[in-house]
Amino acid sequence: MKHTMSLALAFxxxxxxxAQAQGKLNVVAATEDLASIGREVGGxxxxxxxxxxxxxxxxxxxxxxxxxxxxxxxxxxxxxxRELEIGWLPPLIQQSRNSRIQPGADGYLDASLTAxxxxxxxxQITRAMGDVHPQGNPHYWLxxxxxKRVAKAIADKLxxxxxxDRPYFEQRLADFTSRLDAAEKRWLAMVAPYKGTKVVTYxxxxxxxxxxxxxxxxxxxxxxPGIPPTPQHTLDLMNEMKRQNxxxxxxxPYFDMKTPNAIGRDTGxxxxxxxxxxxxxxEITDYFKLFDYDVNLLVDAIKKVGAQ
Amino acid sequence: MRTLYVRxxxxxxxxxxxxxxxxxxxxxxxxxxxxDAQALRTAIDELKRDFEMRMASLEARLAxxxxxxxxxxxxxxxxxxxxxxxxxxxxxxxxxxxPPGAAGASGPSGALPVYGAATASSxxxxxxxxxxxDFLGVxxxxxxxxxxxxxxxxxxxxxMHESEASFQAVVDPYARADFFISFGESGVDLExxxxxxxxxxxxxxxxVGKMRAAFGKVNSLHNHVLPWADRPLVTNSLVGGEDxxxxxxxxxxxLIPNPWIFLEATGQVFRGDSGPDEQPLFRAAERSHVSYVxxxxxxxxxxxxxxxxxxxxxxxxxxxAGEGTxxxxxxxxxxxxxxxxxxxxxxxxxxxxxxxGRSEIIxxxxxxxxxxxAASGYYISGDYQFARRWFAGIxxxxxxxxxTASLTDTGASALVTFWPSEFSQVRGQYRRTNYxxxxxxxEFLFQFxxxxxxxxxxxx
Numbered sequence: 001m002k003h004t005m006s007l008a009l010a011f012x013x014x015x016x017x018x019a020q021a022q023g024k025l026n027v028v029a030a031t032e033d034l035a036s037i038g039r040e041v042g043g044x045x046x047x048x049x050x051x052x053x054x055x056x057x058x059x060x061x062x063x064x065x066x067x068x069x070x071x072x073x074x075x076x077x078x079x080x081x082r083e084l085e086i087g088w089l090p091p092l093i094q095q096s097r098n099s100r101i102q103p104g105a106d107g108y109l110d111a112s113l114t115a116x117x118x119x120x121x122x123x124q125i126t127r128a129m130g131d132v133h134p135q136g137n138p139h140y141w142l143x144x145x146x147x148k149r150v151a152k153a154i155a156d157k158l159x160x161x162x163x164x165d166r167p168y169f170e171q172r173l174a175d176f177t178s179r180l181d182a183a184e185k186r187w188l189a190m191v192a193p194y195k196g197t198k199v200v201t202y203x204x205x206x207x208x209x210x211x212x213x214x215x216x217x218x219x220x221x222x223x224x225p226g227i228p229p230t231p232q233h234t235l236d237l238m239n240e241m242k243r244q245n246x247x248x249x250x251x252x253p254y255f256d257m258k259t260p261n262a263i264g265r266d267t268g269x270x271x272x273x274x275x276x277x278x279x280x281x282x283e284i285t286d287y288f289k290l291f292d293y294d295v296n297l298l299v300d301a302i303k304k305v306g307a308q
Numbered sequence: 309m310r311t312l313y314v315r316x317x318x319x320x321x322x323x324x325x326x327x328x329x330x331x332x333x334x335x336x337x338x339x340x341x342x343x344d345a346q347a348l349r350t351a352i353d354e355l356k357r358d359f360e361m362r363m364a365s366l367e368a369r370l371a372x373x374x375x376x377x378x379x380x381x382x383x384x385x386x387x388x389x390x391x392x393x394x395x396x397x398x399x400x401x402x403x404x405x406x407p408p409g410a411a412g413a414s415g416p417s418g419a420l421p422v423y424g425a426a427t428a429s430s431x432x433x434x435x436x437x438x439x440x441x442d443f444l445g446v447x448x449x450x451x452x453x454x455x456x457x458x459x460x461x462x463x464x465x466x467x468m469h470e471s472e473a474s475f476q477a478v479v480d481p482y483a484r485a486d487f488f489i490s491f492g493e494s495g496v497d498l499e500x501x502x503x504x505x506x507x508x509x510x511x512x513x514x515x516v517g518k519m520r521a522a523f524g525k526v527n528s529l530h531n532h533v534l535p536w537a538d539r540p541l542v543t544n545s546l547v548g549g550e551d552x553x554x555x556x557x558x559x560x561x562x563l564i565p566n567p568w569i570f571l572e573a574t575g576q577v578f579r580g581d582s583g584p585d586e587q588p589l590f591r592a593a594e595r596s597h598v599s600y601v602x603x604x605x606x607x608x609x610x611x612x613x614x615x616x617x618x619x620x621x622x623x624x625x626x627x628x629a630g631e632g633t634x635x636x637x638x639x640x641x642x643x644x645x646x647x648x649x650x651x652x653x654x655x656x657x658x659x660x661x662x663x664x665g666r667s668e669i670i671x672x673x674x675x676x677x678x679x680x681x682a683a684s685g686y687y688i689s690g691d692y693q694f695a696r697r698w699f700a701g702i703x704x705x706x707x708x709x710x711x712t713a714s715l716t717d718t719g720a721s722a723l724v725t726f727w728p729s730e731f732s733q734v735r736g737q738y739r740r741t742n743y744x745x746x747x748x749x750x751e752f753l754f755q756f757x758x759x760x761x762x763x764x765x766x767x768x
Binding site: 053055056057060061062063064065066068069072083086087088090091094095097099102103104105127130131226227228253254255256 | 478481482484504506507508511512513563570572605607608609612615617651653655656657658659660696697729730731760763764765766768
């Protein structure tokens with residue numbers, strides 16, 4: 001990987017001025033995860049920027065006018081979709097004055113369209129269930145398989161917008177996919193001994209991660225999506241955790257630690273702050289490091305509670 | 309095309325079966341013929357079953373591709389219940405693995421309105437619909453303002469203040485439309501209804517229709533996104549109260565490129581009728597009496613956690629002074645405004661802590677038969693979010709009266725707001741108002757707001 005990085009760097013240095021002359025494709029991604037994947041595929045032919053930071057709740061991003069300036073210049077907007085950004089992206093798109101990135105236009109890419117989506121509600125849904133996403137769980141990027149699907153969608157889209165650079169994007173896609181394949185094998189090998197480990201998560205951010213890496217999510221700190229913990233629910237959850245001997249609690253970095261810590265003290269479970277996004281902590285600078293960090297964190301914690 | 313072909317084939321098969329059956333019954337005399345017919349029937353039945361199975365699974369797949377969202381698969385195939393169909397659709401529902409062919413194609417899957425949230429394909433073009441209810445109660449006496457939030461003279465202790473229905477959708481590749489229809493307890497009002505042209509050249513954001521004007525901050529906000537149960541004194545006295553400057557006309561906004569800040573200039577032209585009937589702000593006595601609004605908005609990120617939003621506004625229109633005299637319609641009102649908003653929200657704790665400080669100063673120059681009335685007023689407020697669902701706020705008010713600038717009212721409010729969820733809100737507000745020409749009023753306002761339907765954007 002280091003090799004490719006330095007290769008890419010050399011490439012940037014060599015062709016930087018040339019690409020500048022041709023004009024890079026301006027890409028805006030809704031999250032840093034999509035920006036990271038886009039960067040892998042687009043290389044130096046695009047300038048890409050994420051809007052939501054990895055340490056912020058992607059449901060509640062503020063629609064700041066400074067984002068309008070970024071989107072005004074964008075040739076391509078990549079969104080997570082499945083209504084993750086419904087509270088803030090539509091007004092930004094509308095005020096962007098940019099017809100290229102309006103929903104349905106060529107410069108609008110919903111990355112979820114080719115991804116594997118879990119928890120698509122069936123039957124009647126109401127808001128009594130909390131802030132449910134009627135089109136399924138939008139945290140799908142936490143499965144490297146979906147990372148590859150998203151990368152393919154981005155490469156296709158970039159190739160469509162810049163037909164001359166299509167071979168370049170395809171080559172970078174192939175490179176990214178093979179590196180991700182290798183990394184995924186390594187991650188899977190790390191978690192293989194602990195398949196079926198029972199965990200509790202704060203929000204429903206990890207279904208794809210759990211499915212890929214063999215975790216069994218038995219409960220949530222939130223009684224319903226988007227509803228903060230209640231004493232009764234916390235009590236029920238702790239009893240359930242003791243009954244099922246659950247020793248891991250996964251919390252996204254933007255949630256309050258008070259209730260998870262109380263659960264940890266009462267049940268003896270390890271409370272882990274697990275970043276669901278690139279940029280969630282400083283070390284996670286790209287899509288590979290996201291899984292490196294999360295998988296390592298998890299495996300260390302499982303070993304620790306296993307040793308107790 | 310493909311479904312048509314499959315359906316056609318199925319029809320032929322069904323037709324064949326139905327014509328064969330009576331023929332077989334008529335010729336049942338000969339045992340040899342009967343056996344042949346039996347064999348034929350079994351063969352055809354088998355063929356039919358096979359076709360139906362294929363058709364069901366094909367239709368399910370097609371629905372998944374066309375809809376881009378699997379729930380459509382459940383609604384789509386009206387196919388006969390064969391063993392294959394139920395097996396196929398739950399598999400589709402569980403994972404929604406869109407077939408690779410649909411991936412980046414700019415076919416219907418790519419063009420699907422992502423925030424349409426409709427589940428059956430017949431509904432995808434329906435607008436996003438939501439209804440927001442606003443229930444308001446008040447305790448305490450106020451002789452000057454019997455309706456705690458309106459200009460009416462009827463005392464109102466409890467009221468279903470507003471039920472706002474919104475319909476929003478994309479019209480075509482060039483425009484979108486937004487309607488906000490406000491139902492009072494009696495009577496309906498088009499709060500806003502406008503077309504937004506999203507792809508005009510020159511970076512112009514153009515709106516046509518009836519809209520709340522871009523005069524300052526509060527004037528452009530709907531009731532349900534206000535940080536208070538009422539509107540500030542200065543709004544009620546100088547800028548047309550709850551209705552505010554809200555009129556039919558055109559609006560053009562353009563970003564002004566510069567290397568430092570976000571800068572947006574807005575120009576609007578309206579018919580010239582604004583404000584409630586009881587206390588109108590602008591009234592057009594002639595077609596030429598249009599009103600104008602100009603607004604310049606600046607915005608700057610101080611850090612990623614804090615930002616500053618500021619604006620200058622101007623408005624001009626004809627007022628009702630001198631009504632009933634020959635001079636009626638000769639008098640105008642000029643309004644000038646400055647607004648400033650400071651927001652602080654630490655990104656990593658964005659759902660638990662935030663602070664918004666805001667202020668608006670407004671100057672009114674109202675021509676009247678007895679001379680020019682130069683009135684001014686302001687409000688200053690702060691709202692602090694101290695838990696995920698709890699907010700506390702204060703507001704200070706001061707305003708002269710537009711038609712009698714020598715009378716100055718002042719007020720102060722303290723508020724607590726609780727959000728059970730993103731979709732409902734309970735608010736209590738203590739309000740003291742000192743009137744220039746009457747006894748002070750101490751009131752307690754309480755408000756329930758609730759929203760059903762499409763998920764709207766969070767206010768900023």
